[in-house]
């Protein structure tokens with residue numbers, strides 16, 4: 559039996575594309591790529607929307623955790639970034655190469671994606687699609703069932719494995735044709751629209767750019783930290799992060815490593831602060847004044863702020879007034 563691999567994000571387009579091929583009696587196995595930048599990923603459970611989509615389609619799913627390999631692409635993408643820090647073209651090439659490897663391993667014949675011609679500015683233009691095919695060495699092997707009739711026939715279409723007449727000619731950014739098709743196919747409940755990617759988020763992109771600039775050899779922990787709290791660049795080698803609520807305070811505490819400083823107010827309620835990098839006297843003072851700014855106290859009162867490196871091994875104390883709003887904004891990432 560002919561087998562195909564579907565790049566299944568769990569978004570509606572990839573579900574529809576997979577269904578169209580399943581309806582032609584072709585066996586489909588799904589692959590899903592997980593990185594620290596995915597937003598639809600409950601901790602430790604993989605991509606929930608990819609998993610539930612595969613379950614509903616009744617097909618097998620293979621998940622690849624690729625965060626570390628992916629860092630190189632985010633730092634230095636050959637084809638540059640989209641409107642934020644999303645290296646979509648390089649990202650697609652990377653994922654197709656991985657999927658192609660798996661396709662060969664399980665003896666599948668071609669790949670399917672839910673891409674729609676003209677839907678996304680960077681990776682779903684006709685010329686971009688060709689670049690992806692060429693660079694991933696998959697000429698003629700990437701079938702896009704939703705737009706296939708607007709594109710060159712692929713090898714499975716030419717060989718009659720897939721009936722081109724039963725594929726579609728959807729293009730552009732409107733979601734109406736897909737929603738109508740979902741209705742016709744009885745597909746409801748598609749929770750995470752395609753594109754649950756932090757690299758397209760302007761706020762996260764700023765933090766990521768700052769990290770790449772100041773710590774190009776960043777770790778997974780550094781990236782995880784970018785998702786939590788308020789971030790401040792105190793000096794080129796000094797960063798300070800403050801929790802916005804109890805949950806973030808706990809998360810920051812759990813992410814702090816042996817080289818980090820932990821800050822907090824001594825006698826009033828206030829946030830946890832994590833200092834990462836090289837701290838001198840001035841940096842301790844700035845960090846403490848940021849803690850004071852977000853603590854429960856009268857506007858002009860000084861408070862005592864404690865900081866320590868190794869929990870339980872003794873802390874230092876510093877008296878701090880709130881940092882001025884102007885200075886705070888100048889430091890904010």
Ligand code: SF4
Pocket residue numbers: 644645646647649650681753755756757758
């Ligand atoms: S939005 Fe994110 S996951 Fe999607 S192609 Fe772009 S970089 Fe890759």
